[in-house]
Amino acid sequence: MKLSDIADNAGSRKKRMRVGRGIGSGKGKTSGRGGKGQTARSGVRIKGFEGGQMPLHRRLPKRGFTAPFSTDYNEVNLGRVQQAVDSGKLDAAKTVTVEALVAAGVCARVRDGVKILGVGELKAKLSFEVAAASKSAQAAIGKAGGAVKLLVKAVEAAEAPAAG
Numbered sequence: 001m002k003l004s005d006i007a008d009n010a011g012s013r014k015k016r017m018r019v020g021r022g023i024g025s026g027k028g029k030t031s032g033r034g035g036k037g038q039t040a041r042s043g044v045r046i047k048g049f050e051g052g053q054m055p056l057h058r059r060l061p062k063r064g065f066t067a068p069f070s071t072d073y074n075e076v077n078l079g080r081v082q083q084a085v086d087s088g089k090l091d092a093a094k095t096v097t098v099e100a101l102v103a104a105g106v107c108a109r110v111r112d113g114v115k116i117l118g119v120g121e122l123k124a125k126l127s128f129e130v131a132a133a134s135k136s137a138q139a140a141i142g143k144a145g146g147a148v149k150l151l152v153k154a155v156e157a158a159e160a161p162a163a164g
Helices: 078-086 098-104 135-143
Strands: 074-077 114-117 127-130 147-150
Touching: 074 078, 074 098, 078 098, 078 114, 078 135, 114 127, 114 135, 135 147
Parallel strands: 074 114, 127 147
Antiparallel strands: none
16 A cells, blocks of 8 residues: 555545536526525625514513523532542531632532532531521431531622712
């Protein structure tokens, strides 16, 4: 085999259609775009347009609601925290915070804080400083001899200007 023998498989590379090259090419005159009008021009899109009929996205009812001030917590189970302590990634002597959990690889990023959930068994005596914790998690942490401090996010209330 020589370098000159190397070639693509037959039909693997198709040449592009050259439009507007006369009627004999099969793609002459209007170049496959039909007649005149908006769709014959370049750079124009009429997405969802149905020829004046009410489009589907306007016929269907609106659904759902996105809360503007919603919180996105990292939800961490006690079993996962215990697993990090056992593997040596989380120091049992220090306070467990969001940053400590991210550094240990339990959470990917900080988000709006951490919520501790009560699934799994906690054997280590840990003190937590987290945004939220379920009642079952707080009971399990207390049973293991630890403590939970819930951090309250300060919401900046917009004060109305004083009337004078």
